Amino acid sequence: MDPLSAISEELAEIDGQIADVFRALSNGFQKLEKIKDSNRQSRQLEDLTDKMRDCKRLIKEFDKEVKNIERSIDPDSSRMLSEKKQSMIKELNSYVALKKQYATNLENKKADLFDAPPNEYAEQNVLLASGMTNQQLIDNGHQMMDETDQAIDRAQKVVHETINVGTETAATLKAQTEQMSRIVNELDSIHFSIKKATKLVKEIGRQVATDRCIMGLLFLVVIGVIATIIVKLVHPNNKDIRDIPGLAPPVMNRKLLWSSY
Numbered sequence: 001m002d003p004l005s006a007i008s009e010e011l012a013e014i015d016g017q018i019a020d021v022f023r024a025l026s027n028g029f030q031k032l033e034k035i036k037d038s039n040r041q042s043r044q045l046e047d048l049t050d051k052m053r054d055c056k057r058l059i060k061e062f063d064k065e066v067k068n069i070e071r072s073i074d075p076d077s078s079r080m081l082s083e084k085k086q087s088m089i090k091e092l093n094s095y096v097a098l099k100k101q102y103a104t105n106l107e108n109k110k111a112d113l114f115d116a117p118p119n120e121y122a123e124q125n126v127l128l129a130s131g132m133t134n135q136q137l138i139d140n141g142h143q144m145m146d147e148t149d150q151a152i153d154r155a156q157k158v159v160h161e162t163i164n165v166g167t168e169t170a171a172t173l174k175a176q177t178e179q180m181s182r183i184v185n186e187l188d189s190i191h192f193s194i195k196k197a198t199k200l201v202k203e204i205g206r207q208v209a210t211d212r213c214i215m216g217l218l219f220l221v222v223i224g225v226i227a228t229i230i231v232k233l234v235h236p237n238n239k240d241i242r243d244i245p246g247l248a249p250p251v252m253n254r255k256l257l258w259s260s261y
Helices: 003-007 009-034 038-072 075-115 118-130 134-234
Strands: none
16 A cells, blocks of 8 residues: 555645656656757747646645644654655756756757858758648648647737736735735724723722722721620720610619518
8 A cells, every 4th residue: 555545645646646747757858859840849848847837836735735734643654755745856856957958958059040141041941942842832831830820829828827827816815905904803803802801800900909998997897896895794884985876785783672561
């Protein structure tokens, strides 16, 4: 069983797509070596460049999926995935360097063509045309028209892709702007709630302080009353101690006079 499949089916699928692109790139560069025509080489390089863009996008998806599951896998699997990603990047960079080399060689060839005397190539074209039959000339004209149509189609495709990218970018910016507006509104609401809560906490603190003062005064009053009652009971004949309002004075011992009839 593929080790990537054991970790994640999506990673295995992306890895398979990347392997297919690398095989296509290898075959494309081998085919490019056999092409002698400059125009065909340019078209082949454009196709290979598109494949390298797809490969770069797939490697980014691979890296994103690795980051999503890295907390749920063991260190050995994480190290294996990291080495796999580095190997993909290294292989893609080798193809990018190879593409740059072919592009440089192609530009040098075109520069040599433009620097050459025009009369020489005009004479060569006349000689080539004189050596062709009418049917060959017609076929050659059709081929040039087909190549021109293909170039126009590629240009239109690039224009449409550019328009689509611009539209998607505008939509993304609009969505992000709306999201930022919502975040600002939520922050304002949170700030208002925090201010309101702070004010409420201060009011509660003042009420608690007031309640403590009142309880302290009541406690002192109760202690004073209790102390007065105790002193009054201990020294009932002490005239210096005032009676507590509502509290009856101690009952005096009364002697009943008994008379016999």
